[in-house]
Structures are given as structure tokens and as C-alpha cells.
Amino acid sequence: MTTTGTSWNLDRARALDAEDPLGEARRMFALPAGTIYLNGNSLGPLPTAAATRVRETVENEWGGSLSAGWIGRGWMDAPERLGDRIAPLVGALPGEVLVADTTSVVLAKLLGAALAARADRRVVLSSSDNFPSDLYVAAAVARRSGATLRVVDRSELVGALDDTVAVCCLTQVDFRTGALLDLPGLTEAAHAVGALSLWDLCHSAGVVPVGCEVNGVDLAVGCTYKYLNAGPGAPAFLYVRRELQGALDNPVPGWLGHAEPFAFDLDWEPSRGIRKFLTSTPPVVALSALDAALDVFEGIAIEEIRAKSMALGELLADFVAAAGVADLELASPASPAERGAQVSFRHPRASDLVASAARRGVVGDLRPPALCRFGLTPLALSFEEVFHGAEVIVDVARALA
Numbered sequence: 001m002t003t004t005g006t007s008w009n010l011d012r013a014r015a016l017d018a019e020d021p022l023g024e025a026r027r028m029f030a031l032p033a034g035t036i037y038l039n040g041n042s043l044g045p046l047p048t049a050a051a052t053r054v055r056e057t058v059e060n061e062w063g064g065s066l067s068a069g070w071i072g073r074g075w076m077d078a079p080e081r082l083g084d085r086i087a088p089l090v091g092a093l094p095g096e097v098l099v100a101d102t103t104s105v106v107l108a109k110l111l112g113a114a115l116a117a118r119a120d121r122r123v124v125l126s127s128s129d130n131f132p133s134d135l136y137v138a139a140a141v142a143r144r145s146g147a148t149l150r151v152v153d154r155s156e157l158v159g160a161l162d163d164t165v166a167v168c169c170l171t172q173v174d175f176r177t178g179a180l181l182d183l184p185g186l187t188e189a190a191h192a193v194g195a196l197s198l199w200d201l202c203h204s205a206g207v208v209p210v211g212c213e214v215n216g217v218d219l220a221v222g223c224t225y226k227y228l229n230a231g232p233g234a235p236a237f238l239y240v241r242r243e244l245q246g247a248l249d250n251p252v253p254g255w256l257g258h259a260e261p262f263a264f265d266l267d268w269e270p271s272r273g274i275r276k277f278l279t280s281t282p283p284v285v286a287l288s289a290l291d292a293a294l295d296v297f298e299g300i301a302i303e304e305i306r307a308k309s310m311a312l313g314e315l316l317a318d319f320v321a322a323a324g325v326a327d328l329e330l331a332s333p334a335s336p337a338e339r340g341a342q343v344s345f346r347h348p349r350a351s352d353l354v355a356s357a358a359r360r361g362v363v364g365d366l367r368p369p370a371l372c373r374f375g376l377t378p379l380a381l382s383f384e385e386v387f388h389g390a391e392v393i394v395d396v397a398r399a400l401a
């Protein structure tokens, strides 16, 4: 898919749609008429099948099977089964991903586990531009483990890695600018000093080929409500590299992670494999929405999604650059290879820009004071839609100039 070279026009966008191997997936999403939704980095759009599946789960499974559903309908196994469906999207192996809790909670669990396993090292390293919730969690977990959180500028991460660092905890895609961190390089640098790597994949899962396995990632967490489109407040996932699963303990050892939950033993015995990181009863209705949302990815390689994502981002960034509107400048890296599925712009009246664009049906979001973010869900967007979205953004910015 080539997007560089000539300038953008509607015919060119339509020509890309005509040859788009993922174009059919657009029909699997229900979006309000007249809306161009460029906010998939906040909340993914609704896959049509998710609405049907949730209704079926509620009416047939819950209503029809009642408590027999825990075994008869496979509710108990859903956290691992759905983890295995997410695994190929993040380059993990079967048995390495589990769906549970929320991102902040699974982050607390994995950081706690990592600090307990590396008792001789008392530093968690992170970057100052990490998602703030991750830093709150890391600071609190570190404090309770007798460790400290060391936060440095992203450019100083490699230099800050030493033999005091137990775990290097970073987010692969910057939530403000969409900048992609060097996951392979930083993971290798962490390993070189004997530290574990823990990656937040919230803005990666479903759009960036993370390659957990090939890059030797030790631990990861992520949400399913952004580019996996599983709905507001959908559960999170955690990844623990297979070789580490025996050595790490779940710091919140609930009954569902017990080897025999229904034996009701007084002592906690970990379940085998990734399941030991489970704590509580699975949220069955929410998991059914995730299951349907993952159907949309069936038969599609993450590399194909990445190719379309880069092309869509290039359209938006190039169109805006070519328009040369005063005060509207790219805040994301200029190269598509260096950003996730998001393009951000800086504008002194960012709030007005986002609000005016929304009134014209183009939904993005704001990171105050001056950032407008546009998250491009590749399976739910056509090139034509992104072209019209770019036109509106430019129009609105011109009106504000």
C-alpha cells in the first residue's frame, strides 16, 4: 500500500479503498451515520456482533443456563481461552496471555510479582512520559515492596539501567503523541543488566505487532477497550513469558487462581500455568463482548493491520502538512514507522478544534492544553473516511486561525 508521493485527493483515497484487503472489515462495525470516528485510541467502536453476542449471553446463557453456565457454557475457562485469542495479536504463545481485571490492576499484580522475584534489586525504572496511572501504580507497588520508582526522561532510559533495576516498566506507544518506543532495543538493554521488562500494550494491542516472544518481553499488560474494540470498561489482559510463570507468584492470590478453587483449602495452591494470575470470578458478559470483538480479527495478520494503520496515518498527517494551516502542527513523529495508530497535532486552541470537528461529525479527543489526538482504528475506517476527516480538521483549524 503506497501513500507517499503525490498529493491527496478523494479519488486517491477511493483507489486505496478499492485495493484494501481489509476493506470488508469496516462493515463489521456499527457507527452512527455521519460520524467519522477517529477516537479508537480512547474507546474502540462497536463491532456489530458484540451487541448480538452480549444479548445472547445475557438471555440464553445467563437466563437459560443459570449457574450451570460456569462449566456448561465454558465461562470458567474464558480468561485463558480469550487470552489465547489475543496472543497472536501481541506475538505471544498459547498459554502466555490471560484476560482479567483492569490494566492498572494487572500492572500492580505483575509489578508486585516481579519485585518479589528480584528481591536483591529495589528499583522500578520508568519514563516521565509514561501513562500517569502506570506511574501511580508503580510508585505504590514499589513503596510497599521496599523499593523505589525511578522516573527518567525517555532519552535517559538506557543510561539509567543498572544492576539495581528489578524491572523496567514502560508503555510501547506514547498516549499523547503516539510515538513508538523501541521495544526490542529497550527490552534487550533491560536484559543486559539483568532486569525484567514489563510493557504496557494498551495502545499497541490490535494495531502494532508487538512480538512479545521474538523480542524476549518478560511481562506485559494491556486493555481490550481501545483497538481490540471490546467495549467501555472491558477487562484487561496480562502476559507472562512461559519460562517465568513458575518463578513468579500472584500477589493477589484469589480463589480462581487456586489449583482447586472448589476444594476450599485454607492454603493457596497456585494453578498451573498462566491461570495462577487469576484472582476473581470472570466478568462473563464483558468477556462475551470481547469474544465477539476478537472475531473481527479472525484470519487477519497483525502485520496487515499495521500496514493499513501506517497508510491511514500517513494520509492524515500528509494532508494536514500539505494544507499548511497556521498554528496546526504535527505532534507525532513524522515517520509512520515511528508512531502507533495515532496521529496527534498541536494547536493553541486544541479544545475548540476538537469541539468544532466533533460538531461536524469528526470525533477525536483532547489532551490539554494543546494536543488533539486522532486514533485510527484500521479495521473500522476507510481511506475515504480518513480523507474527509482530514478535510474537516484542516477546515476547522483554518476557521480558528
Ligand SMILES: Cc1ncc(COP(=O)(O)O)c(C=O)c1O
Binding pocket: 102, 103, 104, 105, 131, 133, 134, 171, 175, 200, 202, 203, 223, 236
Ligand atoms: C497506556 C495506558 N495504560 C493504562 C491505562 C489505564 O487503564 P485501566 O483504566 O484499564 O486501568 C490506560 C487507560 O487509558 C492507558 O492508556
